[in-house]
Amino acid sequence: MVLKKYLFLLLIPLLGMGLINFTPPNWNEDTPVQEVLEYLGESKPGHSLLVGNEDKNMLIQRGEDIVKRGKTVGPDGRKSKFVSKHYNCTSCHNLVQEDPDLKSRDPEARLDYAIENQLPFLQATTFHGIVNRESWYNDDYYKKYGDLVKPARESLQEAIQLCATECAQGRLLEDWEMDAVLAYYWSLEFNLGDLGMSGEQMKSLKNLAGNSSTHQEAKELLKRFYMQKSPATFGDAPPDKNAGYGLEGDVERGKSIYSLSCLHCHKEGGVSKYTLDHGKLSLRHIRKKIPQDSHMSLYQIVRYGTYALPGHRPYMPHFPLERMSNQQLEDLRAYIEFGAR
């Protein structure tokens, strides 16, 4: 009996020193990354969902409606108004994985992935895993929106409101709409299976998680498999638009960019009245403007976009370099010039 007592006392410092392993929960590919992080001691993010499970499915459905169609049926049973009269969230954002490797933002790899999966190739980042990020409207977005991005960088809710009011030229979301959109975003969070970890890496994570003294190490390991922020670097149009960036364009890749990017909005029936297709008339129209010092030049419009004007609020957002590289812009030009012949 006395021996048992001493053994117990001996265990207390051993526990504190983390020398005794606990078996971690039985994580698998479907385990949400946030659940793992919280197990490892990470605090809940500011955009955590504060509703009971009984409301969750309804919220997700409403959030999906808002994201895909711009409006939904509210808690009062009435149809809500469009968040933006001009755009859906999906005009600029995908809802599924768009980078083959979540650890990097390589536009060339993303284009390959988009072609393979026939995904739109868009200006803004996907909502898949948006709740797993820790910062939004990063880097050069300050150049475009100034101090407006400061709260948006720290808070997903603020980022959503900035997107709704500035990017989409719409209105602020009401509280219930914000809850719904967040619920939908949480339904798109990363699971362990999304991170592309090998069996060995998963085993290492579990081993580290099994020891409270190595939880910090486990968190760091886990976060190496996805980016917590999307970098945004704004590029410039080339000074000589005839010469372009001096890179040789690939016609086939340019055609894919034209289909997956330009026509996403500019096809007949799309969100833009400026309609395009693969015909010679459209391509010649664009080609003619390429060398011009005009906002309609391909270089100008991709690198700087357009701006909201009185009487015509919707505008085209520009592509940061991480979303369309200079090489891809030359690919696009090559296709336009080839198709316009």
Next chain:
Amino acid sequence: MKKVFLLGLVFLCTFPELSVAQESPFVQGIFRGSRVINGHSLETLRAGEFEFLISHRFGTVNSGARELWGLDQATMRLGFDYGVADWLTIGVGRSTFEKTYDGFLKFRLLKQKEGSSPISISGFTSIALRSAEDLDPVRGEFFDNRLFYTYQFLIGRKFGERFSLQLMPSLVHRNYVATLVESNDVFALGVAGRVRVTKNFALTGEYYYPFEDQLATGFHPSLSLGFEIETNGHVFQIHLSNSRGMIEKFFITETTGTWGNGDIHIGFNMARIFKLKGRWY
């Protein structure tokens, strides 16, 4: 008439496939505006779209320099069209010519589709009310005598990205005709075309032939030629026509001028589309 109509259909259905690949399986933009020149195109507005259409037709260019070749004598029509659904457009208008009010329904019956449907078809029906003074001030007129009805099929096809063609078998019913030699029902066949020169510039033409022995002497087929410029949200159409009226009962059954005599009216349509319901773009 049947033969001409059938020949036209055969032509539309058998012309070689030239169109370029489209993102949508349906062929879009057979015509850009809701009107070709005077008459309707088969295009309907998208749901929630409201089109404000201002049309002018000036006097004949052979009226001389004193009349500034017709520019001193304008008639106009104000039109308000609305897309109830993507397949159904309704509209009302008022022409200064004979102080005429009109209303119409236009509905999609078939859409040209790659690999399945070679043509698009819309149905069109309208009613017009002439509110100008009585034609016969002594006898007076019944209200019914002021009414005119039009029924059309608008059958069209886009051949590649540049060329679109439309046939318009038409029936205009007039409750009142001035003489016994005129028919109350006037059958006509129209043909219209559009050739895109650039992305936003196109040439247009339109011809309506009323079949023999239905109209009194002095009335002629309507021939109009023009061009159109598309901008963001607007379509400007500028044209020459031997018809002065801008609704079917005028240009199909009451065209008095001929191109050979120089009875040519300069005119324009200016359309601005607003979005009243649903998403703006």
